[in-house]
Amino acid sequence: MKHKLAKLMAQFQIEIRMSYRFPVIEGLTALIFLYPIWIAISTWQDVNIRPDTLEYFVYAEFGFSGKHLATLMTGMLQWLPIIVIVLVSFTAAKSFEDGYIQTLLTYPVERVTVLLVKIICVIVIPAGLMTFTSLFAILFVIPQSPLLGDVSIMLSGVWISILLFATLSMLVAVITKKVSATAIFGLAFGIVTPLLLSNTAFPNFVRVALDPFGAAYRYITNHSTYLMLGTEMTPLFDLQIGFGISLMISLALLAFTLWIFTRSEIGG
């Protein structure tokens, strides 16, 4: 057991040192840490509204949670798919392209473990950083605003979205074994899907399943401000079902990717 753990840790060490070398992890951290600063700047005025004004009353009644979390999420919305796709291209597709995966598979390691280590690094590091910085932002910049439910929906959206993006991009990386193909497909999916799903003709749970973070963003925005904006709100039940479906799609993609990888020819 101890030996297996040491072996696994060694694989993680190599993976992290290979894929998250300077300036990848530093750039990623800097990018994600910009959010709190951005939020601080954009929400400072709202947070400091004088309590005796009508504006304060409206925000206090309906707006703080959604408005501030939405600001936080807007930044993530733009970067999340790009970060994950870049990481998958770096960790998986690049090692296929430069042949390191072949070197790795000459050591006594299981193929399943090799791919799982890569996927875990791609999911846990950005999602962990985003979770940490979001909580950091909430704690220090907008501590009085968010509702616990909203925070939970936001973080679920982050993790499920990253899982979906990562497993889908990993599948493309394993099939094509090309950095360019992985990056192009991933970016196309990340950009085109939300645009397509903005069409309300799609059932809510489909929109949530394929774009969980976008759905979480829409839900939190509308849930807190619908009285003022009068816009349509995603029902919470659809959000929950959609998240569940998204999770199942990700797990199915992961299983399929592992199945393909264990049977694929390396360097043949």
Place this chain on the structure above:
Amino acid sequence: MTNKFVVEVDKISKNFGPVQALDELELKIEPGLFGIIGPNGAGKTTLLRIILGLIQPSSGSATVLDMDISQSKKIRERIGVLLENPPLPKAMGAREYLSQVIKIYGGNKDPDELLELVGLQDAPNRQIGHLSAGMRQRLGVALAFAGNPELIILDEPTSNLDVSGREQMLDLLSHLYHKSKVSIIIASHILSELERVCTHVAFMNRGKNVVQGTTNDIIEKYALNRYRIRCSDAHTLTQQLDGKFGIEDIRLLGPNIFSFRYEESIDSIELPVRQEAESCKVQIHRIEKTASLEDAFREVIQ
């Protein structure tokens, strides 16, 4: 190990689309320093990849250290491998990477000792990306010894190295073999190198094992009656000697050197050969019996 062979390949074929890389290959590799020789495209690397479980054979079977190749992970626990120009994590230090690979093998070897063994004791913290090609190959050899291997597989270990780097690598392999007594399989297309270090060799061509045996036996059998002449103009002299004195199979090896086969002792024709050379104003520097693996290979392949 009950089998006297470290690797046994039984009628393995491998097709990549219309290309047949291995054609019912049969090969039995005895313990020792074994060379697999063949031109580019002969199927050497494909064979090694099948042995390592990186690709599957289209048909046939093989065992490594008495284990079927389907038990790929168990095989890899007992062998060490150096692939051709292996990509390694450039941002990691040599010692750092070696330490992690030792952990993957579950061993408790000292990385510093391994680095010393391959002559990298002065560069333990240097990033792999900053190592020279020769140093990287040496690190590759250290990585192959990271576990407790019973067999080492090296694919073109001297490719990408300059002349002195090749010499050093061959000396290192020979030294490691004699020190550890771990069997080593070297796949290469550079015959002179394998002749220098290998006790046994197999010639591969077009996916088949054409001939195999001890290096000395093969040279004895296929290259015994070959001679080499160094002269001022090999092209002219080969034309002059063609079909004369029972000289056969003349091969131009360079502007000043050619080889030929002659079944009798060279003494009987040395004088007439020199006279022929004089008549066409070519100066002979040396006539020597060659009997190299390269000659044997040419003999067998042709």
